[in-house]
Amino acid sequence: MKTSTALALLAASGPVTASVVRPAAEQLAKRALATSDPYYPSPWMDPAADGWEDAYAKAKAFVSQLTLLEKVNLTTGVGWAAEQCVGQTGAIPRLGLRSMCMQDSPLGIRGTDYNSVFPSGQTAAATFDRTLLFKRGNAMGQEAKGKGVTVLLGPVAGPLGRMPEAGRNWEGFSPDPVLTGIGISETIKGVQQAGVVACAKHFIGNEQEHFRQTGEAQGYGYDIKETLSSNIDDKTMHELYLWPFQDAVRAGVGSFMCSYQQVNNSYSCQNSKLLNDLLKNELGFQGFVMSDWQAQHTGAASAVAGLDMTMPGDTEFNTGISFWGTNLTLGVLNGTVPAWRIDDMAMRIMAAFFKVGQTVNQDPINFSFWTSDTYGPIHWAANKDVQQINFHVDVQGGHGSLIREIAAKGTVLLKNSGSLPLKKPKFIAVIGDDAGPNPLGPNACSDRGCDNGTAGIGWGSGTANYPYLVTPDAAIQAQAVKDGSRYESILTNYANSQTRALVSQDNVTAIVFVNADSGEGYINVDGNEGDRKNLTLWKNGDDLIKNVSSFCANTIVVIHSPGPVLLTEWYDSPNVTAILWAGFPGQESGNSITDVLYGKVNPSGRSPFSWGATRDSFGTDVLYEPNNGNDAPQQDFSEGVFIDYRHFDKANSALTYEFGYGLSYTTFQYSNLKVRKSNAGAYQPTTGTTAPAPTFGNFSTNLNDYVFPSNEFPYVYEYIYPYLNTSDAKAASADPNYGQSADQFLPPHATDGSAQPLLRSAGKSEPGGNRQLFNVLYTVTADIKNTGSVVGDEVPQLYVALGGPDDPKVVLRDFDRLRIDPGKTAQFRATLTRRDLSNWDTTVQDWVISSYPKTVYVGRSSRKLDLTATLS
Template identity: 35%
Template sequence: MPGLRRSATAAAGLLAALLLACPLPATGAAAAGPAAADRGADPGRDRRPWLDENRSVAERVELLLDAMTTDEKLNMVRGHGLALVPRGRVKGVPRLGIPELRLHDGPHGVSDVKGVTAFPAPITLAATWDPALARRFGAALGAEARGKGINVHLAPAVDILRVPQSGRVWESFGEDPYLTGELAAQEVRGIRSRNVIPTVKHYVGNNQETDRMLVNAVIDERTLREIYYPPFEAAVEAGAGAVMCAYNRVNGAFACENRKTLTDDLKRSMGFDGWVMSDWLATRSGQRAARAGLDQAMPDDPLFSANLRVGLATGSFPEARLDDMARRVLTPMIADGLFTTRYGTPGRNVRTAAHTALAREIAVSGTTLLKNRGGLLPLREDTGSIAVIGTAAHDDVRITSAGSGRVLPPYVVTPYEGIRGRAGGEVTYTPGDGGGAAGLREAADAAREADVAVVVAGLVTQEGEDRKSLRLPGNMDRLIETVAAANPDTVVVLTSPAQVLMPWTGRTKAVVSSFLGGQELGNALAAVLFGDADPGGRLPMTIAGRASDYPAGTRRQFPGVGLRQVYSERLRVGYRHFDAAGIEPLFPFGHGLSYTTFSYRGLSVSGTTVRATVRNTGKRPGVAVPQLYLQFPRGAAEPPRQLRGFAKVRLAPGESATVTFRLPARAFQIWRGGRWTTVPGGYTVRVGASSRDLPLRGTIRR
């Protein structure tokens, strides 16, 4: 059982270091501290050998299964009731010491409850390109979930950003499977370090909200294996204890009763040894779903277990499968320490100063400088007056989106407040985009009277609904154009979870994307605008100049005809499409500017190890994100380039660093003929600052 067995020991070894990075809430240190500190002598341990930590996880699970009744097993494969906190419950078995499972969202914090930290959304974390930060983020999520009494956290989401208008792109990590997998794996490890089970979702083909309950995602096998499965594989390898199956159909069968995707691919091919739970109310059958690979129906489905009970009595459902279902639930429960860990209570305030600092750090590291003509940014200390314009700057700040993953912030530092608190001169605020022609005139007047204008424009998306347009809502585009015409020194700040059209980029000097920056958005933005921090973000998505530049399969067919969404672009998702079609993006995948400059040199290739040297050639300290892309031999029929490695380095002026990329065998493989295979030939290695800025070139022969 590769996922949980291999990672259980490693997670325990990392616990001490992570506790220092993400301390538990001061209000509940005793109740929510490390599991080792919570364990005491148990007089019943000798009579319950499955609690003996000197035994292997597998042995303990089998001992426990032997002691369980059929009714107790059936209770473990369905939810029992729905409450605010947790979102789902699965009954424990007190006589055997099996704790109740308490499940809750979401991807950037404990959702819809008070007393938690509103971290930046995962799409902002994706823009950091920083796996170490993702691990700390996961540890903080796990700590706050545990402090609220939750032992199964419904995160991370790893749905690939296939269509820019999808309503839930903010919950995941962008358009590339490798970047998504690397970040998700570290988040999983972080969550597990706090004795909380991570749940990776939504498996699979959940790439739109329109008709999500019925739409049939038609995806060929190679595309599934190379684009949509890899993030789930990475999460499984990192030890995700649960996988949530989606609402939609995949190649005809519903995702939660799809034998091919659940049993053949996830459990057998990927080696997943945890349990598959349904998305909430996504279970459509009893025995059929269980036989296909569903292990648990959520959030409350007595008909599911009743149907299995009838099958057991009549012999139509095998008892061995029920044992397998219960075994899969028990395995991560034991591996991640749920039997011996104390958890908090729903009413506890689990916020900490360390988590607040982490929220700000992620927001800074994910802030992406897209354009900076004439070096307008960073703003100088002697910058005079600043006009902050747009309701998204203060009255209608966008830090989260709507749906099951929404987080209630304890406060929000708005962009206006952050800039005003940091600036040395006068700072004014004008809504601008809410008052029609009069509002535009007020915005123009404010911009004209200021030395610098900062326009903040944004939008939110939501679960259950896709965007109808890629344009900014309302009159935001016109607001930006009006302000830029009134003041040539205009900075545009975007608070948006995904791509928007930017017809005004030629008329503005600077463009910054904060994505969805969480409760510390304003402070993080001010730190970047004034140069207290280098903009650390790089795009986890491709931004097109026109809507028609996105792949035909996502543009013309979206959201599908007759509840059928054909993934006709196949492997050409995101930048792969732009490269293959020879389309120049407005801003390419991996793009992001610094306040300094970098040179890339000294590429060397030894076997499958690639090294390159990055040097800060400017006068300021800065952040570089060297990226490695691989071009396959022609016979592989792959898109022109694919991300296969990246690093994040911070360099002082004149400082250099040698970055090492070690490429595993899988990096060179394609899915062909029902297996992973390496096409013989020369593989071109390209290294640089983005998918379209790759000055270094080498060759690896396979």
């Protein structure tokens, strides 16, 4: 396994389409640069870090009392299915600390009951509403807290959304780093205010499902020995993929999850450039880094590279073997892992724990992820200690109304020729499988791994069990009954003759529900191995729309999908009078779309991604076949920062609908743009050094003190312990190479605990980087007038042209959501920080404002920029 772990520069060479095959020599030359050099030592916590002072003090008081075995117990998961949660650490019973519970997902509590299913992150991002993003996070945090969860495994900024086909894009927010940065930071604030540690994931470059794990790929018949390598250059890393994670650190997130795949041919969970340099040094992250489940590949090497917690603890599920546990205990005892590093791991975990208001006397975990039965074994894998494990605690807390609001306000009206809003229509015909229920129930498919009935969420670990699912058919029918409308529905895409007979009648308004789906790679739905095979609608959806609209002059289309689909064949038909994208709306799906269709909610969602006319027009695509023999598939991010609207603008390509686009039932006028410059002063790079690494007491080096205490409690099968099974160190390690010194296999300085120089781009006790990056340089205002006849929300967006030849045409930098009464005017106010106007300089390794002229735009989408001004 690789132990050298830093990120080298990789020259970007412009956009690439799915059909481009680069010359072999050029590819090989590029990949020679796709390597990672070491960055050591791993930075230790800063007791003066902004927002972490009190948490640090409490963590120090707690960790100072711990034995080495107890510290190892905090850092090592107890094994797959060893206890109740999807992942748990060892407990510290001597001090009253129960096992910490790590539980999915980024839109609800996975695998439990009496919890809510929230709209996807992508749908929430479409609201362009900071307040709703916070409320969603806070409600999820409340539900997690009510179940006894310590760490909620979300929110997501990886995948960012490099490829529209990528399976888990819907778990995140948007391919735009600013929208994702705001989405992830507001969610984190909400979750952690509820008393639960948030986990920013998956760090970083985790942009597709194919080849993310060797075992998973081999199960699909791909002969690879190592996971995919995402090859990302330094400039692209900072200006695109790292940007939202920087916002997560500034928001005070308690934990990060490193991802499965490699970055520049070094595994993310032992990549010291990513974890030590970018995350903990440059960004000043003070919390802990946990591995994705089975994403750890080494023991001591991952420890010194910056990993703080391994999940679920075993090297492979249910083996009872761990890279850490016993081996981490031995690593500290023999000096391979320095004492300050295990202390720092424990400090980071406990500081995150205390930062969100947790106390040692936590509420108990009241569910089991492994079964819905009330009684069962507390140690599920070992089938041991049967007791009550599910208490069926209802944590929904009336969140259905918030879910309904978010889903409605995140619905994007793409087209409307006057058919909406509906006003007691005479005859409603609802068509399509996506309008109705799964015949076997909303939770019939494990982790939602099917596409039966309406698509409320995608599939995989990012899901939760529905407490109920309101289908569009049920909700629209209820409204039709209330209005006295005639109502009929055909809940299949394949009843062509019956559908034609129904929609050909007079006075009919036909609403066609269609979808596409995607999810995590361990589930294959109709040949879609997590990632979508294409960008078309599923289940013959395009033909269904064309069939209905050929007979009905008033056809309204509603799309549930994890991102863009191709609309080219039918979107401009005059008989298609309205199109709405409703994303993945969660449990209130039918109610939320009914609210929009009937005008109870004036649509104000904005598309969080672009809609291209063809698949190739997006310029990026999933790597579906291995391209490096049976070695690690190589995915070159050679388009640099030019993804989504940035790519379409650079290519000057036509779009079906652009990023940030969305219609309303009223109209707005933009005017009176003003730009005011602040007196922020000149940028000062950070200088100085850290304090030396702190340690918290000595420990015994007598191996007899670490042997499993069989006289105190029984051994649980496959459970991961910090103890040794013998006082013979080599035998206890089960490592034939045990006894090598650290110098023989660890990079230089990996165990160095002396004071270290601060990076110029880092902050001094300021998580998120140099504080001056976030000084406001300009304040931008504009007047927005509602020129229509109904109240509505408008989403003015601030874009900047950075002016350089290698810069995107425009980049989003701020936005707001304003509720404006008819005839009234509201002021849009936005700010531009130093980071907003900077580029990453790969030579000086810092953010620098270039000398190129800079222009600001205020408008209603990335291509409808009503107002413009040049910055002085």
